[in-house]
Amino acid sequence: MSKQICLIEGDGIGPEITQATQMVLQRLAPDLDIVRAEAGLAALEKHGELLPAETLEKIADAEAVLKGPLTTPVGKGFSSINVALRRHFDLYANIRPVESVPGTRARYENLNIITVRENTEGAYLADGQSLSDDGELAESRIVITRKGSERVIRHAFELAQNLGRKKVTLVHKANILKTTSGLFLHTGRKVAEDYPSIEFEEMIVDNTCMQLVMNPERFDVIVTTNLFGDILSDLCAGLVGGLGMAPGANIGEKAAIFEAVHGSAPDIAGQGIANPTALMLAAAMMLDYLQIDRAGDQLRQAIRQTIEAGDCTTADLGGQGNTLEFTQAVLSRL
Numbered sequence: 001m002s003k004q005i006c007l008i009e010g011d012g013i014g015p016e017i018t019q020a021t022q023m024v025l026q027r028l029a030p031d032l033d034i035v036r037a038e039a040g041l042a043a044l045e046k047h048g049e050l051l052p053a054e055t056l057e058k059i060a061d062a063e064a065v066l067k068g069p070l071t072t073p074v075g076k077g078f079s080s081i082n083v084a085l086r087r088h089f090d091l092y093a094n095i096r097p098v099e100s101v102p103g104t105r106a107r108y109e110n111l112n113i114i115t116v117r118e119n120t121e122g123a124y125l126a127d128g129q130s131l132s133d134d135g136e137l138a139e140s141r142i143v144i145t146r147k148g149s150e151r152v153i154r155h156a157f158e159l160a161q162n163l164g165r166k167k168v169t170l171v172h173k174a175n176i177l178k179t180t181s182g183l184f185l186h187t188g189r190k191v192a193e194d195y196p197s198i199e200f201e202e203m204i205v206d207n208t209c210m211q212l213v214m215n216p217e218r219f220d221v222i223v224t225t226n227l228f229g230d231i232l233s234d235l236c237a238g239l240v241g242g243l244g245m246a247p248g249a250n251i252g253e254k255a256a257i258f259e260a261v262h263g264s265a266p267d268i269a270g271q272g273i274a275n276p277t278a279l280m281l282a283a284a285m286m287l288d289y290l291q292i293d294r295a296g297d298q299l300r301q302a303i304r305q306t307i308e309a310g311d312c313t314t315a316d317l318g319g320q321g322n323t324l325e326f327t328q329a330v331l332s333r334l
């Protein structure tokens, strides 16, 4: 029976990179039933709301979702639709792998780091945000729970075990944030006892930033809270040639949303020059999740070969190709 996925184009470069990714998906998994839905600015235009009920229903009905980036205004305006989706479907684990590929602007060879970011709690949510009337005092609340920490840390260990990885590094700031970051750390120490074959390491977030820049080869799987994971995963993307190379998966018990780590890149939107690699790599993660035999590996291999050959790579990777030319070069290898 064919599997149903929901495709959300998103804003900015979203339509360009989702179209490119749909082309490779149709080649690799022609039986996939692709249902389209709108969210973000496109939904606002068509339905008068940023996240229509119809979209939520389509996501709930699909086995997985492939989503383009969604714009969130800075400092004012509406709250993030991404955060709303993660909360609505309780997508507690955000998996962000990076791998260095020759032919990119990667700073290091042979990096293969997976960041597992807690996705539903913590400072990133900015719960209870307020600004005093005189504009002199801003506040927000940080909530961390044992349950939320345990499920994501366990997810990281299970992932490490299934992929034959050797080490999980828990990143925290429990020396200063003794209660919130402390609860995450103490929960991690307990969970680690259940996985004696995997090395468990603890590291303070500021040191982690330095170590990632100077000695990134020492990292394998990183697990951390929401805001630290947001920042560290972009740092990891920078190590392997930039945001154009970094995919992500938001996983919950009942839904899974696959996307690029990068945003809607308004500075290059509509020019046909965006790098579709990150979304294609997210699609490969989705094909793994859907257990479509070997399709994810085939896609990763075709992308790797295309980039290594310098065949029509986009400007962010130092090449001169555009979105469509790069996509055709990948298609020719499938």
Ligand SMILES: NC(=O)c1ccc[n+]([C@@H]2O[C@H](COP(=O)([O-])OP(=O)(O)OC[C@H]3O[C@@H](n4cnc5c(N)ncnc54)[C@H](O)[C@@H]3O)[C@@H](O)[C@H]2O)c1
Binding pocket: 013, 068, 069, 070, 071, 072, 073, 082, 243, 244, 259, 260, 261, 262, 263, 264, 265, 266, 267, 268, 273, 274, 275, 276, 278, 316
């Ligand atoms: N998951 C998401 O939907 C998501 C993630 C991050 C940011 N955003 C939103 O995206 C908007 C823009 O954010 P930003 O400018 O801080 O970050 P961004 O990731 O959109 O862009 C940062 C820089 O990277 C470049 N870039 C990003 N993706 C690229 C690609 N595929 N190919 C080539 N170059 C690429 C951009 O041109 C820009 O110079 C904001 O509204 C933000 O809230 C959405």
